[in-house]
Every structure is written in C-alpha cells, then in structure tokens.
Amino acid sequence: MAILQQQNEEIAQKRILAKQKAKARQSRPKxxxxxxxxxxxxxxxxxxxxxxxxxxxxxxxxxxxxxxxxxxxxxxxxxxxxxxxxxxxxxxxxxxxxxxxxxxxxxxxxxxxxxxxxxxxxxxxxxxxxxxxxxxxxxxxxxxxxxxxxxxxxxxxxxxxxxxxxxxxxxxxxxxxxxxxxxxxxxxxxxxxxxxxxxxxxxxxKRIRDGPRPFRSLDSWFTHDGFLRMVKEEWRGLGGVQFTDKLKTLTIPLGRWHKANFGHMDKKILKFEEEIKKIDDMVGEGIYDGTVEARRRALIACCEKWYVKKELHWKQMSRSRHVRDIDKNTRYFHNLASTRRRNNRIDALVINGRLIWNQAWIKIAIRNFYKDLYHQEEAPMVGFRDGLVEMIDEEDALALEMQPTTEEVREKVWDCESTKAFGSDWHNMNFIKKCWDEIVLSS
CATH class of the missing domain: 3.60.10.10 (Endonuclease/exonuclease/phosphatase)
Incomplete structure (x- = not known):
C-alpha cells in the first residue's frame, strides 16, 4: 500500500508539472x-x-x-x-x-x-x-x-x-x-x-515629425479652371497691403484651396478607375447604350486630367528638368522626389560630441552654427579719399533714382528660371509669371 501511494503521488506531481508547462507555453506569444x-x-x-x-x-x-x-x-x-x-x-x-x-x-x-x-x-x-x-x-x-x-x-x-x-x-x-x-x-x-x-x-x-512643411506653389494648380479666378479674388480682398506682404498672406488661402481641390489625389484617381471598371463590367454583360458610352468617356476624361495633375505635381517635387511634362513618367518623378527627401533629411547629428536624434535640437544647432559662421563682430570702416571717386552728372543721378517700369520688371521676372523661388517658404517664379495679370497689374 505504501508503494502504491508513493506511485500515485509521483503521478500527481508529474501531472502538476505538465499543467505548469502547458500554462507556460500558453502564456508565450503564439x-x-x-x-x-x-x-x-x-x-x-x-x-x-x-x-x-x-x-x-x-x-x-x-x-x-x-x-x-x-x-x-x-x-x-x-x-x-x-x-x-x-x-x-x-x-x-x-x-x-x-x-x-x-x-x-x-x-x-x-x-x-x-x-x-x-x-x-x-x-x-x-x-x-x-x-x-x-x-x-x-x-x-x-x-x-x-x-x-x-x-x-x-x-x-x-x-x-x-x-x-x-x-x-x-x-x-x-x-x-x-x-x-x-x-x-x-x-x-x-x-x-x-x-x-x-x-x-x-x-x-517611421515618419519623423520635423515641423511644418514649407509652402510651395505648385504648377499643377494651373490645370484647375477656377484657380486664376480664385487668386484674383483673394488678391483684391487683401486691399492696399504691400506687394510682398500680400504674397505672404496669400499662402494661407492657397493652402486651404489646395486641400479642398487637390487633397487625396490618389484616392480620387482610384475612385474614377473603379467607376470605369464598373462600366466595363456592364458592357461585358451586354448592357450598353449611348448613356453608358457617354458616362465612360466622361469618366476617362476626368481620370486623365487627374493623371496629368499627379504627373505635374511629382515632376515638380522631383526637380527634374530633363523630361518634358505629360510624358508618362509619374513613377520616375515620384522615386526621384522620395530619394531627394531621404538623402536631404538629417535624422541625427553629433552636437558637442553627443549623437542627437531630436529634430527640434538639430534645427536649433544648425541655425546657431550658421548664425555664428556668418556673424560679423565689427563693421569695417570704409572711406574714400578726396578725388578717388568722381562725381556723376545730374542726368545719370536721376536715371539711377528712377523707379523701374512695369515692362522692365516683367522682363527681369521672365528672365528668371521658373522653378526658382525667393526663399524656402515662398512662391516660385512660375507662379508669378502665370498670375502676372491677376496680382501684378491689378496692384
């Protein structure tokens, strides 16, 4: 009886251990x-x-x-x-x-x-x-x-x-x-x-939150029929503000307009493609008349417009100047833009011997570096000895003080490369050229 009781206790202990192992396996991620x-x-x-x-x-x-x-x-x-x-x-x-x-x-x-x-x-x-x-x-x-x-x-x-x-x-x-x-x-x-x-x-x-993106005027905006009219109305609504201040203030309504008319571009294209597929399925089942064909043509026309808008957008983001517009290179432009963004981003920076990942600290360090680099302690005193500089005549002096004409300003603007902008957070020259009549001549 003692031997049998001992065997039963051993069996009970083994069962307990088996249950514990089973619970341990269940607690592990399956x-x-x-x-x-x-x-x-x-x-x-x-x-x-x-x-x-x-x-x-x-x-x-x-x-x-x-x-x-x-x-x-x-x-x-x-x-x-x-x-x-x-x-x-x-x-x-x-x-x-x-x-x-x-x-x-x-x-x-x-x-x-x-x-x-x-x-x-x-x-x-x-x-x-x-x-x-x-x-x-x-x-x-x-x-x-x-x-x-x-x-x-x-x-x-x-x-x-x-x-x-x-x-x-x-x-x-x-x-x-x-x-x-x-x-x-x-x-x-x-x-x-x-x-x-x-x-x-x-x-x-992992998307790094590196602060708000700088404003960019986009060439694709001009494919929208009501864009220039919107710019003209917003410009007039700003009143007699200085020209450069008007341009800066205009970025706010332009941002709202872009979000309303060009936001979620891929989703809009996908929606048109799905609608075209539904029409094709109807035709495949024998449902076809003039109304169906008219709707398919309208959907294809709208989808094509969005293809053009998307290609213009990514061409500008890629900063590629080697390929013509509307040349079926949207994927190529997208990859160029992604590569530029990836290569230009500073994810980490060694500051005072320490590796820093915080984007706010990195921005401050870069700004302070260039602020110190281009800081000038003392302004040099420059003087001219008597007789070194000749006095210009009155006609030349008046010519230098004359305000440039609108035609002269236009000529200089059109000489600028269209992708160039006044700064990192400003309108490019293409925007100024295409909106010349709405924002310059009306000022």
Whole structure:
C-alpha cells in the first residue's frame, strides 16, 4: 500500500508539472515563429523571427547563405518578401549567390527587402584604405543596378564592420523601387556593436515629425479652371497691403484651396478607375447604350486630367528638368522626389560630441552654427579719399533714382528660371509669371 501511494503521488506531481508547462507555453506569444539556416563552423547561420499578426508567411525558401520568406504585411495587406543574406568571402561563391538571389526574387514576383552582411562594398569611401573598387565589388555593384535595388543610406555611421585598423560598410539593406513607393519613409540606422565586430542595423519605416512643411506653389494648380479666378479674388480682398506682404498672406488661402481641390489625389484617381471598371463590367454583360458610352468617356476624361495633375505635381517635387511634362513618367518623378527627401533629411547629428536624434535640437544647432559662421563682430570702416571717386552728372543721378517700369520688371521676372523661388517658404517664379495679370497689374 505504501508503494502504491508513493506511485500515485509521483503521478500527481508529474501531472502538476505538465499543467505548469502547458500554462507556460500558453502564456508565450503564439504568433511568434522562426525560420533559420544552420551555421557552418564558427560562421554563417541566419535566423528570422516573425510575428504572424504583423507578417503572414506564404512561402519560405532557403539557400546555403540566404533565407527568404514571402508573404503579406497584415497592416496594409501588402505582398512582399524579406531576404536575409550572409555573404560569401570567395568571389566565385559570391557570383553563385547573386544568381540565386536573382532567381528567388523573380520567383517571388513581389517587392523585396534584402538585409544582412553582404561582405562587399559598392563605394570606395565604404572601405578605409581603399582607392578603387575590387572586381568582386564591381560585380556586386552591377548586380544591385541590374536588380533595380536602392541601397538605403545609413544615417548615423560611416562603417558597420571593424577589426583592428580595418573598417568597412558591408552590412546593408537593399529594397526594390516598389517597396519605396509603398514605404517612402524607409530608413536604415545602426546601433552600438558591443562586443561584436559588426554593428547591428535596423530598417524602419517611421515618419519623423520635423515641423511644418514649407509652402510651395505648385504648377499643377494651373490645370484647375477656377484657380486664376480664385487668386484674383483673394488678391483684391487683401486691399492696399504691400506687394510682398500680400504674397505672404496669400499662402494661407492657397493652402486651404489646395486641400479642398487637390487633397487625396490618389484616392480620387482610384475612385474614377473603379467607376470605369464598373462600366466595363456592364458592357461585358451586354448592357450598353449611348448613356453608358457617354458616362465612360466622361469618366476617362476626368481620370486623365487627374493623371496629368499627379504627373505635374511629382515632376515638380522631383526637380527634374530633363523630361518634358505629360510624358508618362509619374513613377520616375515620384522615386526621384522620395530619394531627394531621404538623402536631404538629417535624422541625427553629433552636437558637442553627443549623437542627437531630436529634430527640434538639430534645427536649433544648425541655425546657431550658421548664425555664428556668418556673424560679423565689427563693421569695417570704409572711406574714400578726396578725388578717388568722381562725381556723376545730374542726368545719370536721376536715371539711377528712377523707379523701374512695369515692362522692365516683367522682363527681369521672365528672365528668371521658373522653378526658382525667393526663399524656402515662398512662391516660385512660375507662379508669378502665370498670375502676372491677376496680382501684378491689378496692384
């Protein structure tokens, strides 16, 4: 009986332990899963940890030095693929890996994000002590170009790998153009490397609140039939205010008008496209008459106008002067504008030996730097000795004091390049030229 009682107690204890383990498993996140490629020796090995609530996997592919998971980002239902890479050291092995990655990207047929240690650099400045690219670096650079990938710049450091005196940037993230169209704020930053010889890198899509955007007059406004009439009415309503003050004040009603007439441009285009599809479905089912055809033509005409407005907008944002307007290059202009914005943004700045991320502090530091740079302690005393400067005659003096005529001002304005503006928060010269009759002649 004692032995039987002891066995029953052991069974009860095992059941209790089993229940505790089951509860521990239930308390862990069920959505977290892993994919990996085993290491060989003391190097290699890839581990990808994902959350099914964020990224739902559809397919998984593995190679000796890469790991690809293809699926959908649940937040916006976006199809894409994440590819982790651990680059080879041997040149021939690298060529094989580039071919494999090219094949797997073609197999997925979705936007791709390549991340990891590529063991290669693409610019001379990315490896200290080097004055030229190696043959394998040239091949890697050509592969990136042929794949149509964008090498994300790292914002807070120059190198990502250190060993002795050697340092280089071999850890990177490469994304497709389609990826940047969906996640335009994608950036790459590094974190302290600790005991490792590699700096961990973080790819993030996070909009930085860097204050209000500067005002810009947009060329696409002039495609709206009522724009010039609105400008004329607002200009007259400002009364006898000084010309430059009028231009500055005009930015407020222009901002409201833009939001009402040009806001959510993509949604408006999508709405027209959906309406056109409905008409096409009706025609496909045999429902067709003069009214249906008239509505389809009207929808196509409206949709085309919005295509033009969108292309003009992104052409101006890209500051491209090499392609004509209305030339079916909206995507090209959008990518140029996104690249400019990404490259011009200062995400972090070293101030007094400290790395600062706060955008307000960065702005203050930059303003104070240039304020001190161009500050003049004393005004130089400039004098003229008697007889050094000759007195001009009365006719020339009167000519210098005469106010310029409207025709002379117009001539100088038309000599200015249309994209130029008086400042970063002002109207460009194209706005002045096209609104000349409404705002200048009426002043």
């Amino acid at each position: 959505t977290q899963k892993k994919d990996y490629v085993e290491s060989f020796g003391s190097s290699g090995g890839l581990l990808l940890i994902r959350d099914d609530e964020f990224f739902k996997i559809r397919n998984s592919y593995k190679g000796e030095r890469w790991l690809c998971v293809e699926g959908v980002i649940m937040k916006n239902n976006y199809n894409c693929a994440f590819i982790l890479v651990y680059g080879a050291l041997d040149r021939n092995e690298k060529l094989v890996m580039w071919e494999e990655l090219c094949y797997i990207a073609g197999l997925c047929q979705v936007s791709c994000c390549f991340m990891g240690d590529f063991n290669e650099f693409v610019q001379v400045a990315e490896r200290r002590g080097t004055d030229r690219l190696t043959p394998s670096a040239e091949e890697f650079k050509s592969w990136v170009h042929d794949m149509g990938l964008v090498d994300l710049p790292i914002t807070d450091r120059k190198f990502t790998w250190f060993r002795g005196r050697s340092c280089s940037r071999i850890d990177r993230a490469l994304v497709s153009v389609e990826w940047l169209e969906e996640f335009s704020e994608t950036r790459l930053r590094g974190v302290p490397r600790g005991l490792s010889d590699h700096c961990p890198i973080i790819v993030e899509d």
